[in-house]
Amino acid sequence: MRKLIVSLIVLIILLVAVDRVAVAGVQRDLANRIAAATDLSGTPTVTIEGIPFLTQALSGHYPEVRFDLGTLTYAGVPVRNLRGAAYDVTAPLADVLQNRADIRARRVTVSGTLTRATIDKFAPRGVKISGNGRRLVASGEVMVGVKKVTFEAEMTVEVADGGIRLQAEKIKDLPDQAARFISYTIPFQGKLPFDVKVTGVKNVADGLEFAAEASDVPLRG
Structure with missing residues (x-):
């Protein structure tokens, strides 16, 4: 019984580790895509909401992906704290792994601040x-x-x-x-x-x- 409990604990730890490694990889891929879509010179901060991540990855559906773009300038107007969220993102795992383009969000919201x-x-x-x-x-x-x-x-x-x-x-x-x-x-x-x-x-x-x-x-x- 004790060996079974230890094995279960080890399995849970491994699953959590795999989950975190996987989410980091997909967040990195989405960050690169968002940077390309917004002509960023740097890489935005991206956070995939929801735990566990692996169930989302296997289903190819992410209810909410948040991103922070920092400060950008549009038509001569600087915008600070530009951030947003992509909702109902469809990203089949095979497309992410093979860097295909068929990834989209049902809705994207963005907010930012024009300073004093x-x-x-x-x-x-x-x-x-x-x-x-x-x-x-x-x-x-x-x-x-x-x-x-x-x-x-x-x-x-x-x-x-x-x-x-x-x-x-x-x-x-x-x-x-x-x-x-x-x-x-x-x-x-x-x-x-x-x-x-x-x-x-x-x-x-x-x-x-x-x-x-x-x-x-x-x-x-």
């Missing part, structure tokens, strides 16, 4: 943007006709054609018509990883965080 420095960079001259993750405020001086006027305004943010739009509202010390001198768009037309489309944006402590997604995405090496 980026927000200020695209603001109109004389406009300074500040925020604490709850409110986004514009302040400064703008020319209205031939007169320079000091102002403060709350800003709303939304996805717009050609980028991310910051719209002035509740303008203090200026007529509402002056919003056009304060409102602006951060151009965001670069090709994001996996051709994801921006679906939303929100104000956070570090800047503006956007969300994007795409469906039926190939992961080609």
Whole structure:
């Protein structure tokens, strides 16, 4: 009986070791594919969620694969903390082992942050943007006709054609018509990883965080 228990323990340890070695290999392969798909010079961090891994590998189906791309620049706009997840990834084990291209995800989501420095960079001259993750405020001086006027305004943010739009509202010390001198768009037309489309944006402590997604995405090496 004791020998049987010892044998079972050894078998479990071996299976766990094989599981971890296998997941490291597939994560490395997926990292290379994601790097190729996003034109990265380095290798992203990839994590396959779920334990045990071997059952996923044998079935060729991975419910969730997370990746971290770091900081990248798109159409002159730097994006920090660019990360995402691929869901319902179909990757037959034979295709992975033989480096075939027939690997795809049913859905991919990506998020990233535009920093305060980026927000200020695209603001109109004389406009300074500040925020604490709850409110986004514009302040400064703008020319209205031939007169320079000091102002403060709350800003709303939304996805717009050609980028991310910051719209002035509740303008203090200026007529509402002056919003056009304060409102602006951060151009965001670069090709994001996996051709994801921006679906939303929100104000956070570090800047503006956007969300994007795409469906039926190939992961080609």
